[in-house]
Amino acid sequence: MSDAPLMKVEHIRQEFAVKDGTLRAVDDVTLTIDRGETVGLVGESGCGKSTLARTVLRLIEPTQGTIALEGRDITKVPQRELRAIRHRMQMVFQDPYGSLNPRRRIGAIVGDALDLRGVPKSEQRTQVIAALERVGLGIDHLHRWPHELSGGQRQRVGVARALAASPDLLIADEPVSALDVSVQAQLVNLLVDLQRDLGLAQLFVAHDLSVVRQVADRIAVMYLGRIVESGPTDVVFARARHxxxxxxxxxxxxxxxxxxxxxxxxxxxxxxxxxxxxxxxxxxxxxxxxxxxxxxxxxxxxxxxxxxxxxxxxxxxxxxxxxxxxxxxxxxxxxxxxxxxxxxxxxxxxxxxxxxxxxxx
Amino acid sequence: MTAPTAPTPAGAPDAASDLLLDIDGLGVAFPSERGPIHAVRDVRLTLRRGEVLAVVGESGSGKSVTALTLLGLTRGRGTAITGKAEFDGIDLIGASDSQLRRIRGKRIAMVFQDPMSSLNPVLRIGHQIAEQIRAHEGVGKAEARKRTIDALTEVGIPRAAERVDAYPHEFSGGMRQRVMIAMALVCGPELLIADEPTTALDVTVQAQILDLILRLRDERGMSVMLVTHDLGVVAETADQVAVMYGGRIVEQAPCDELFADPRHPYSWGLIGSIPPLTGAKPEYLPTIAGTPPSPLALPAGCPFRARCPHEFEQCAEVPPLAETAGAPGHLDRCWLPIDEKRIRRAGADGRIGLLHDAEATTEESA
Incomplete structure (x- = not known):
């Protein structure tokens, strides 16, 4: 294994053509995520944090800049090849209602991630159950439908689906902000556990600074597309300079x-x-x-x-x-x-x- | 903990005698195929002039239904509204729709969570605000427009004289919420009901909007009923707090008192589950197991018992909302004796009690 960080994006620029000109959502951002590290990406709506998170996964192609996974430049890797490495980077979305297919059972939703990795069907059931148990759900959720679950449980399914792909990096975009306060804390604890037990690296995108402080080792603060401050979480919270x-x-x-x-x-x-x-x-x-x-x-x-x-x-x-x-x-x-x-x-x-x-x- | 210091809201010199809102035994039940859904039960609240009352709860707690009911907005075929809700002596439950219309927007105004869907997208904002003035007061168009511009200026919208002719989509989220507040305040209401007014906004904008609401309270002596799920917002703004769960008030106290000496296990959980912004970082956040119950499937007895780690036999019966001796105005709905509560709370989460923790501990050991 190389010394290169797990994920490094350099000089990322993300532009969108809009009616009145060009919207530069991300402007020359460089960010690294080491193995097992949780990086919190914070900022207010419109600062470009979600766009950056999607760019890291190449869900959006960057206008400029490079994305490197363990030192390997994946910026120009064709989509077909990308699919083979995408299981290493998984995403958890904000909306637990919109991100699960309402017409598929929980077991099938989580199982999709295993197909991605080419796990034979015969082994999938065990692994799906393991992923569900990992997030505090269980075998009795296997045949349930998304609508039968609460918001917190759905978000756990979202995490289980990501985990089933056995990723090295989890990208979570506002994973707790749609949940009730008492349920938020449960999810936050789960994400902290995953980092600790599985050594999972995370890019945790959120606007809630107290939640970010709880989960992140390092944080980066974005304003209008640029990173204005970053550093170890304790340093930024104790001695914010910007x-x-x-x-x-x-x-x-x-x-x-x-x-x-x-x-x-x-x-x-x-x-x-x-x-x-x-x-x-x-x-x-x-x-x-x-x-x-x-x-x-x-x-x-x-x-x-x-x-x-x-x-x-x-x-x-x-x-x-x-x-x-x-x-x-x-x-x-x-x-x-x-x-x-x-x-x-x-x-x-x-x-x-x-x-x-x-x-x- | 001894007698709490009663808050003295600004703009209300003789607060004790200045009762504006008096709710007692309020119940709201909606019809459904599976029988009535009791969204709100036995709610008792009072609000004085110039006071900020926060109603806190999670989804399905009944906090919004309580607020909407005051304005007659939950009325409908089959909805059973029981109990008393008096505003300055006027019976809001028994009032006819036309009586309510005269109060709504004039003496009681409401601000909703989502400013985008609360404004009509095809009408200029000035038109929407002026409409309100003209509906309640017999003033001409020019006068209404002038007052609209004044109201927009007062809530901090720059270049109000130009912006008055803009459409809702031309404003940012924070500015739209200011427009909503200008609309709510233009007729000089005595009571502002704000349902999650800052939930859709960024924190820096949230701080501006909360400051604005508090400033208007100070300047006008207006009362505010703030419906929210965010205990941070409560701690920053409220004089009095009611915590709702499963349609009922489970704890009610002056704001300082609630955070210093919470009595109900649900309140402990709510306060404890907020990650701290300063000081030591806990390894894990204390959590409440499970999820908030649907009003369709509330347990019999104490609504919180299914999630409460302190549940015992007596919880099969609904506890009364009772005051503890020595703490007037601090009520809670839990069967545990007060001494037992303090011991268990200390065990449940050491962080609860905040700055008054040392004091509380001393009294426990005495």
């Missing part, structure tokens, strides 16, 4: 009334249109700290010593020493050479906690 990440974290309602009234950095305005995104840093029109450079120059994704990365000209809590020690992704664009280094002058803002200077309470 003002967008901080605003996103501050906006999550906390189930503790004693923390009500805490000052929060409210985010201004709404997501601009991805068809005509703002120049420079996409976030600058909504950012409390934007300066002239932010309006003209796209910030590079700087790598800091603690493993965190942030694409911001004025990151939080970054000292001059941090900047000196920072490195940078090899940008495809030669213009990258002329980019400015992050400005350490906002370093002291980190002490201000949730109320950085200039923020709107």
């Amino acid at each position: 003002p967008y990440t901080r605003a996103l974290l501050a906006a999550v309602p906390i189930a503790d009334p004693s923390r009500r009234g805490r000052q929060r950095e409210a985010i201004r305005g709404e997501l601009p249109s991805p068809i005509d995104p703002p120049p420079g840093c996409h976030f600058h029109p909504r950012c409390p700290h934007a300066t002239d450079v932010c309006m003209t120059e796209q910030p590079a994704l700087w790598h800091y010593a603690d493993g965190g990365r942030a694409a911001c000209h004025h990151p939080y809590g970054v000292s001059a020493a941090d900047v000196a020690a920072a490195s940078r992704d090899d940008l495809a664009s030669p213009a990258a050479a002329g980019m400015s280094a992050p400005d350490p002058s906002t370093a002291d803002l980190a002490d201000a906690g949730e109320t950085p200077a200039g923020a709107q309470a």
